[in-house]
Amino acid sequence: MADGVGERHxxxxxxxxxxxxxxxxxxxxxxxCDAWDARGVLEHVIGFHDVLLLRPLGLKxxxxxxxxxxxxxxxxxxxxxxxAPARRLFERVVDIPxxxxxxxxxxxxxxxxxxxxxxxxxxxxxxxxxxxxxxxxDPRWCELFYAAxxxxxxxxxxxxxxxxxxxxxQPTDVQSKLLARLGRNPDWRS
Numbered sequence: 741m742a743d744g745v746g747e748r749h750x751x752x753x754x755x756x757x758x759x760x761x762x763x764x765x766x767x768x769x770x771x772x773c774d775a776w777d778a779r780g781v782l783e784h785v786i787g788f789h790d791v792l793l794l795r796p797l798g799l800k801x802x803x804x805x806x807x808x809x810x811x812x813x814x815x816x817x818x819x820x821x822x823x824a825p826a827r828r829l830f831e832r833v834v835d836i837p838x839x840x841x842x843x844x845x846x847x848x849x850x851x852x853x854x855x856x857x858x859x860x861x862x863x864x865x866x867x868x869x870x871x872x873x874x875x876x877x878d879p880r881w882c883e884l885f886y887a888a889x890x891x892x893x894x895x896x897x898x899x900x901x902x903x904x905x906x907x908x909x910q911p912t913d914v915q916s917k918l919l920a921r922l923g924r925n926p927d928w929r930s
Contacts, residue, residue: 750819789815792836793856796834797829834849862922870930877915877918882914906926
């Protein structure tokens with residue numbers, strides 16, 4: 741699966757699934773993302789998988805509206821299909837449909853995956869914090885994604901997709917550094 745890129749994404753998605761399970765009955769709790777409650781975090785993660793991978797590959801599942809857990813399980817099942825060796829995802833360019841404010845485009849699947857995986861990892865923390873679940877992330881994943889961030893700490897916030905970096909005292913763990921660079925306050929509590 742392209743040097744572990746697909747395996748890592750599925751592993752991070754399984755960790756996200758743990759937060760989804762912990763959210764049962766707590767979907768209306770506010771999250772570290774000001775615009776979303778816990779359910780909003782889940783729907784965002786489902787939505788970017790739909791737009792960037794599942795729909796272009798013809799794998800978007802039919803999901804029940806009122807069962808968040810099942811919505812994630814069906815999404816994860818289709819992600820496993822997307823990463824199956826026979827699909828040769830990492831040898832493809834994915835056609836991304838036009839979205840509000842963005843024209844249609846084509847993205848190299850292999851180049852796109854690290855950002856998708858990083859986003860799922862950070863949203864795992866968002867969801868876990870929202871519902872009071874275990875929010876510890878694998879330090880190896882945090883180190884990998886932290887090391888890949890742009891040198892300019894504000895580069896991601898300029899895109900409008902991330903809040904400005906949060907200042908941290910020294911020393912701090914790599915999970916906190918990653919979260920802070922992506923506009924999260926690691927001390928946030930619901």
